[in-house]
Amino acid sequence: MSASQKQPFLNKERRRILYAFLAGIVLFIVGEMVRPGFASPSGIRAILVVASFVGIVAAGQTFVILIGGIDLSVPWVLNAGAILMVTSSLGHDARAIPALALTLGMGAAVGALNGAGVALLGIPAVVMTLAMNGIMQGLTLGLSGGMTCTSCGAYAPPVVQAAVHQSFLGLPIVLWIWIAIIIVVSFLLAMTRFGRMTYTVGNNARASHLAGIHVSGVTIVLYALSGFFSALAGIMLVGFGGQAALGMGDPYLFQSIAAVVIGGVYILGGRGHYLGSVAGAISLTVLVSVLLAFNMPDYGRSIVYGIVILALLLLYGREEDSA
Amino acid sequence: MPLPETILAASGPRRSRLSHALTQNIGLALVVALLIACVILYCVLYIVTQHRLPGGFELTSTLNNTMPLAFAALAQTLVVLTRGIDLSVGGVIDLTNAVAALTLMGGPVSTTLWTIAILGIGALCGLLNGVLVAIGRLQPILVTLSTLSIFQGIAIRILPQPGGAMPPGFTGVLANPNVPLSLIYIPIIGILWAIFRRTPLGVAVFAIGNDAMAASSHGISVKRTTILAYMLGGVASACAGLFLAANATAGDATTGDTYTLTSIVAAVLGGVSLFGGRGSGLGALFGAFVTVMVVNILFFAHIDPLYQTFYEGLFLLAAVIAANVIGQIVRRRR
Numbered sequence: 001m002s003a004s005q006k007q008p009f010l011n012k013e014r015r016r017i018l019y020a021f022l023a024g025i026v027l028f029i030v031g032e033m034v035r036p037g038f039a040s041p042s043g044i045r046a047i048l049v050v051a052s053f054v055g056i057v058a059a060g061q062t063f064v065i066l067i068g069g070i071d072l073s074v075p076w077v078l079n080a081g082a083i084l085m086v087t088s089s090l091g092h093d094a095r096a097i098p099a100l101a102l103t104l105g106m107g108a109a110v111g112a113l114n115g116a117g118v119a120l121l122g123i124p125a126v127v128m129t130l131a132m133n134g135i136m137q138g139l140t141l142g143l144s145g146g147m148t149c150t151s152c153g154a155y156a157p158p159v160v161q162a163a164v165h166q167s168f169l170g171l172p173i174v175l176w177i178w179i180a181i182i183i184v185v186s187f188l189l190a191m192t193r194f195g196r197m198t199y200t201v202g203n204n205a206r207a208s209h210l211a212g213i214h215v216s217g218v219t220i221v222l223y224a225l226s227g228f229f230s231a232l233a234g235i236m237l238v239g240f241g242g243q244a245a246l247g248m249g250d251p252y253l254f255q256s257i258a259a260v261v262i263g264g265v266y267i268l269g270g271r272g273h274y275l276g277s278v279a280g281a282i283s284l285t286v287l288v289s290v291l292l293a294f295n296m297p298d299y300g301r302s303i304v305y306g307i308v309i310l311a312l313l314l315l316y317g318r319e320e321d322s323a
Numbered sequence: 324m325p326l327p328e329t330i331l332a333a334s335g336p337r338r339s340r341l342s343h344a345l346t347q348n349i350g351l352a353l354v355v356a357l358l359i360a361c362v363i364l365y366c367v368l369y370i371v372t373q374h375r376l377p378g379g380f381e382l383t384s385t386l387n388n389t390m391p392l393a394f395a396a397l398a399q400t401l402v403v404l405t406r407g408i409d410l411s412v413g414g415v416i417d418l419t420n421a422v423a424a425l426t427l428m429g430g431p432v433s434t435t436l437w438t439i440a441i442l443g444i445g446a447l448c449g450l451l452n453g454v455l456v457a458i459g460r461l462q463p464i465l466v467t468l469s470t471l472s473i474f475q476g477i478a479i480r481i482l483p484q485p486g487g488a489m490p491p492g493f494t495g496v497l498a499n500p501n502v503p504l505s506l507i508y509i510p511i512i513g514i515l516w517a518i519f520r521r522t523p524l525g526v527a528v529f530a531i532g533n534d535a536m537a538a539s540s541h542g543i544s545v546k547r548t549t550i551l552a553y554m555l556g557g558v559a560s561a562c563a564g565l566f567l568a569a570n571a572t573a574g575d576a577t578t579g580d581t582y583t584l585t586s587i588v589a590a591v592l593g594g595v596s597l598f599g600g601r602g603s604g605l606g607a608l609f610g611a612f613v614t615v616m617v618v619n620i621l622f623f624a625h626i627d628p629l630y631q632t633f634y635e636g637l638f639l640l641a642a643v644i645a646a647n648v649i650g651q652i653v654r655r656r657r
Contacts, residue, residue, distance in 0.1 A: 070464075123643050124597045126408070130584060131636040131643075138633020146629050254468065267462045299483075302476030306469040310455065313469070319460040 013271060016264025016316050020279035023262075023312065027286040035293045045172065049164070051285035052178040053240070056233040057256040058263075058277040059185050060111070060226030065260050066189075067202040067219060068269030069125040071226045073114060074256060076136035078249030081107050081234030083144055085160070086244050087151040096157040103231050110136065111227020115220030140246075147246050156238040164239035174236060181229075185274045198222065202269030259284055262312050349653050350594020350602060353646050354609040357592070361616035368623040379503060386505035387498040389615045391416070391567040395582040396589035396607035397512065398559035403590055404532045405552045406599025407456060407463035412560050412586045414474030415448045416579030419564030421478040424487025424574020434493055442561045448474060449557020453550035471583065478576035485575035489568055497569035509608065516604035528552050532600030588635075589614045592642055613642075 031038035057074055064071045081103045089099035110132065117128040144152050155161075164174045189195035197218050200208045209215045233252065238244050261267055262283060263276025287308060291301045345352055369377045395412050402409040419441050426437040448470070455466040498505065519525040527548040530538035539545050563582060568574050587597075593610025595602030617638055621631055 117640065121644055122647060123640065124591075126587065126597060127591050127639065127643055130587065131639040134632040134636030134639070138630045138636065142627060142630040142633060254472070257468065261465055267465060299476040299479040302472050302479070304476075306472030306476070309472075310461075310466070310469045313461050313465055314455075314459055319462070 013264055013273065013276075017273060017276040017279055019312075019316055020263050020276055020283055024279060024283035024286050027283060027290050031286065031290040031293055034290065038289070038293060045175075047285055047289050048282065049172055049174055049240070050289075051282045052174055053233050053236055054252065054255045054259055054285060055178055055278050055281035056181060056229050056236060057252045058259040058281050059181055059274060060229030061256040061260045062185070062263075062265055062272065062274050062277045063198070063222040064125070064226045065257075065265055065267060066198050066269055066272060067205070067222055069118060069219070069223070070129065070257070070267075071111075071114065071223065071230075072126065072129040072253060073110065073132040073136060073227070074230050074253045075249035076133050076140060077107055077110050077227050077230040078234040078237070078252055079244075079246065080110075080136050080140045081231030082238045082244040082248060083140060083147075083152065083234075084231075085235050085238050086154045086156055087144070087149070089154070089157045089160075090151055091155040091157055093157050093159045096159045099157070100160075100235065103235055104228055107227040107229075107231025107234075108224045109227070111230075112220050112224040114227065115216075115223030118223065119216035119219035147244075153243065155242050156235075160235060160239040161242060164236060174239070177236075182274065182278055189274060194218075194221075199270060202271075204270075255281075255284060258309055262309065264316070346653055348603075349650050350596075350646070351606045351609075353649060354593045354606050354613065357642065358609050358613050358616070361613055361620065365616055365620050365623065368620060372623050372625070383500065383503045383505075385612075385615060385619065386503050387500070387570045389612050390498065390505050390508060391563045391570065392582065392585055392589055392614060393508075393512065393608045393611040394559050394563035394566060395586035396593065396611045397516075397604050398556040398563065399586040399590045400593070400595050400602055400604050400607040401528070401552050401556040401559065402463070403595055403597060404528050404599060404602060405549055406532045406535070407549070407553075408467065408587070408597070409452065409553070409556055409560075410464060410467040410583050411448065411452060411471040411474055412556075412563075413580045413583035414471040414478070415445055415557055415560035416564040416567060416582050417478035417576050418448065418474045418481070418579075419445055419561040420568050420574050420579055421482035421576040423489070423565055423568040424482055424485075427489055427493055427568070428487070429490075431490075431492060434490055438493075438565060441565060442558050445557040445559070445561025445564070446554045447557070448560070449554035450550065452557070453553030456553065457546040457549040475576075475580070478579075482574055482576040485573060487568075487574040489572045494569045494572055497566050512608050513605050519604070524548065524551055529600055534600075585614060588639055592639070594646065 028039045028044070031043075037043055057078065061071055061074070084106055085099055085103045088102050089095040114125075114129050114132050117123045117132075118125050141147075143149075162173070163177070164172065166173055168176060189198065197208070197213050200211070200213060201215050201218050205215050230249075230252075234244075234249065237248060241248075259280035260272075260277045261280070263272065263278065263280035265272025265276055287305065288301065291304055296304070366377060369375075369381070395416060398412050398415075399409055422441055422444060423437075426441070427434050429437075452463075452466055452470055455461050455470075456463050459466070494500070496504070520529075527538065527543045530541070530543055531545050531548050535545050538548075564579060567578065571578070589610035590602065590607045591597065591610070592613050593602065593606030593608070595607055595610075617635060618631070621634055622628075626634060
């Protein structure tokens with residue numbers, strides 16, 4: 001890519017976001033053909049609610065992948081967040097606010113520890129977040145007695161359940177929350193000093209350091225944000241299902257990474273937008289729903305899922321030819 | 324950021340051969356020290372809780388439990404050395420394990436032929452990964468994340484329920500429950516690795532892991548080397564699937580899943596650098612033994628099994644941090 005070349009409006013990155021959205025729309029049409037009513041307003045709304053959980057996790061994953069990192073601790077930070085939410089609120093609305101603050105604070109603190117390990121101790125992100133996933137899994141299982149504790153069966157506060165299920169101006173409140181997150185995250189990345197620092201660190205951490213950017217500070221904040229969004233997704237999920245369960249975070253690791261990548265965020269960092277991850281989250285969720293509409297068994301979905309991701313990557317995720 | 328070994332070796336005064344060999348293989352030296360510490364701690368805990376020395380049974384079961392992970396770690400190492408990562412290790416193990424459960428039931432000849440065919444399946448899986456990475460020009464982590472999903476799906480299609488039975492001869496060779504026969508696989512892996520390291524392919528794998536551009540300008544085909552490394556990794560994963568089936572004396576299309584992450588843990592503990600070009604298969608083998616010994620230690624220390632992953636995670640972090648610090652001190656002293 002030469003700098004003198006005039007950038008068309010639909011540059012490579014924007015095209016990828018467009019493709020990811022188009023893939024989602026095509027899948028909606030396929031679904032409507034297989035099962036009429038699939039793409040009805042209520043059908044679309046139901047799929048978008050499920051997509052929002054992936055999308056919220058993907059927000060955090062986008063932040064860390066933009067600096068060439070990765071967060072493998074998503075499953076058990078999410079699960080710990082869900083369990084902490086129900087056990088600290090015990091289903092009372094009066095306790096909802098402190099429980100929310102506690103849960104989100106836990107997520108951010110765990111994420112910050114990830115960031116500190118990566119930035120200050122020089123541990124590879126894969127190892128740091130993998131170990132943190134194990135640590136959170138052990139703590140969650142141990143402290144909850146394997147989900148046998150008396151408060152573990154508590155329900156999410158009605159307020160939180162209402163936030164997922166009730167509608168406001170025709171849209172479920174959880175989608176309004178997601179829209180707010182999309183606006184805030186996109187603004188943060190595109191318009192602020194913090195966003196520009198994130199892209200700079202992702203492109204070249206050493207040059208950023210020499211240019212006076214506090215690289216470890218940025219890294220810690222980004223991982224903290226990832227932990228925050230994982231915990232938030234955990235809260236949303238207990239609001240959706242009412243109760244917490246063990247293993248509820250497991251699907252979100254693969255899906256969040258896939259969503260980010262399908263949305264055109266470069267896995268080695270420095271390029272991409274959260275809007276792309278949003279498109280990826282929606283496309284993936286529609287894909288799963290379509291496969292369910294085909295009555296495809298588990299193993300078939302697993303195979304098709306992998307093939308579709310590979311096909312999308314081969315379409316537009318290839319590296320420049322260096323040889 | 325540590326300087327490449329070659330620059331340091333050229334600049335400093337020459338030390339004795341032993342000291343030189345130690346600093347060149349600091350990762351391997353550290354994992355051996357770690358393994359010895361683990362074995363001692365294990366023996367102490369065993370004597371305290373069981374009031375006798377661990378015997379042949381403990382040795383045999385530890386060996387048999389470790390061999391699948393050892394091969395998985397070897398598979399991971401081959402790919403990580405090229406500056407890649409193989410998340411499909413668990414999927415290949417699932418797939419080969421499932422095929423083994425369905426096919427290994429005839430006589431010795433048929434069992435041998437099917438064993439070779441299963442290794443071929445592993446090579447094919449690796450070929451798919453390698454081609455997508457090298458010729459498809461996709462990032463290894465994304466390719467193998469996708470193929471993991473595909474391999475897991477095929478494995479469940481082949482073997483929906485755990486089952487099948489392993490012929491006694493097969494189990495007797497790969498995971499003999501009575502005698503610590505698996506001991507012989509340690510020198511075999513060591514010798515094979517030493518040979519591999521000296522073949523043109525082995526040299527090329529390390530070269531492209533250190534600097535693909537430089538390797539390419541020295542006439543090494545990066546694409547061919549990458550594909551072959553993934554294929555060898557696939558064969559090693561298939562070995563892991565076979566050893567797992569032999570040890571469980573049955574097949575299961577999901578028990579392999581955990582090996583994706585534990586193979587990374589074992590390789591990292593064994594001194595393999597995730598940034599490529601640094602590490603050894605022997606280190607990964609010892610890393611696998613350390614990983615299994617830690618679980619044994621936690622068991623005999625009467626740690627609540629619910630907390631097991633907590634201590635494993637802490638241990639992994641502590642080991643990586645300690646290796647970083649010691650590595651830096653050793654390099655600075657030269």
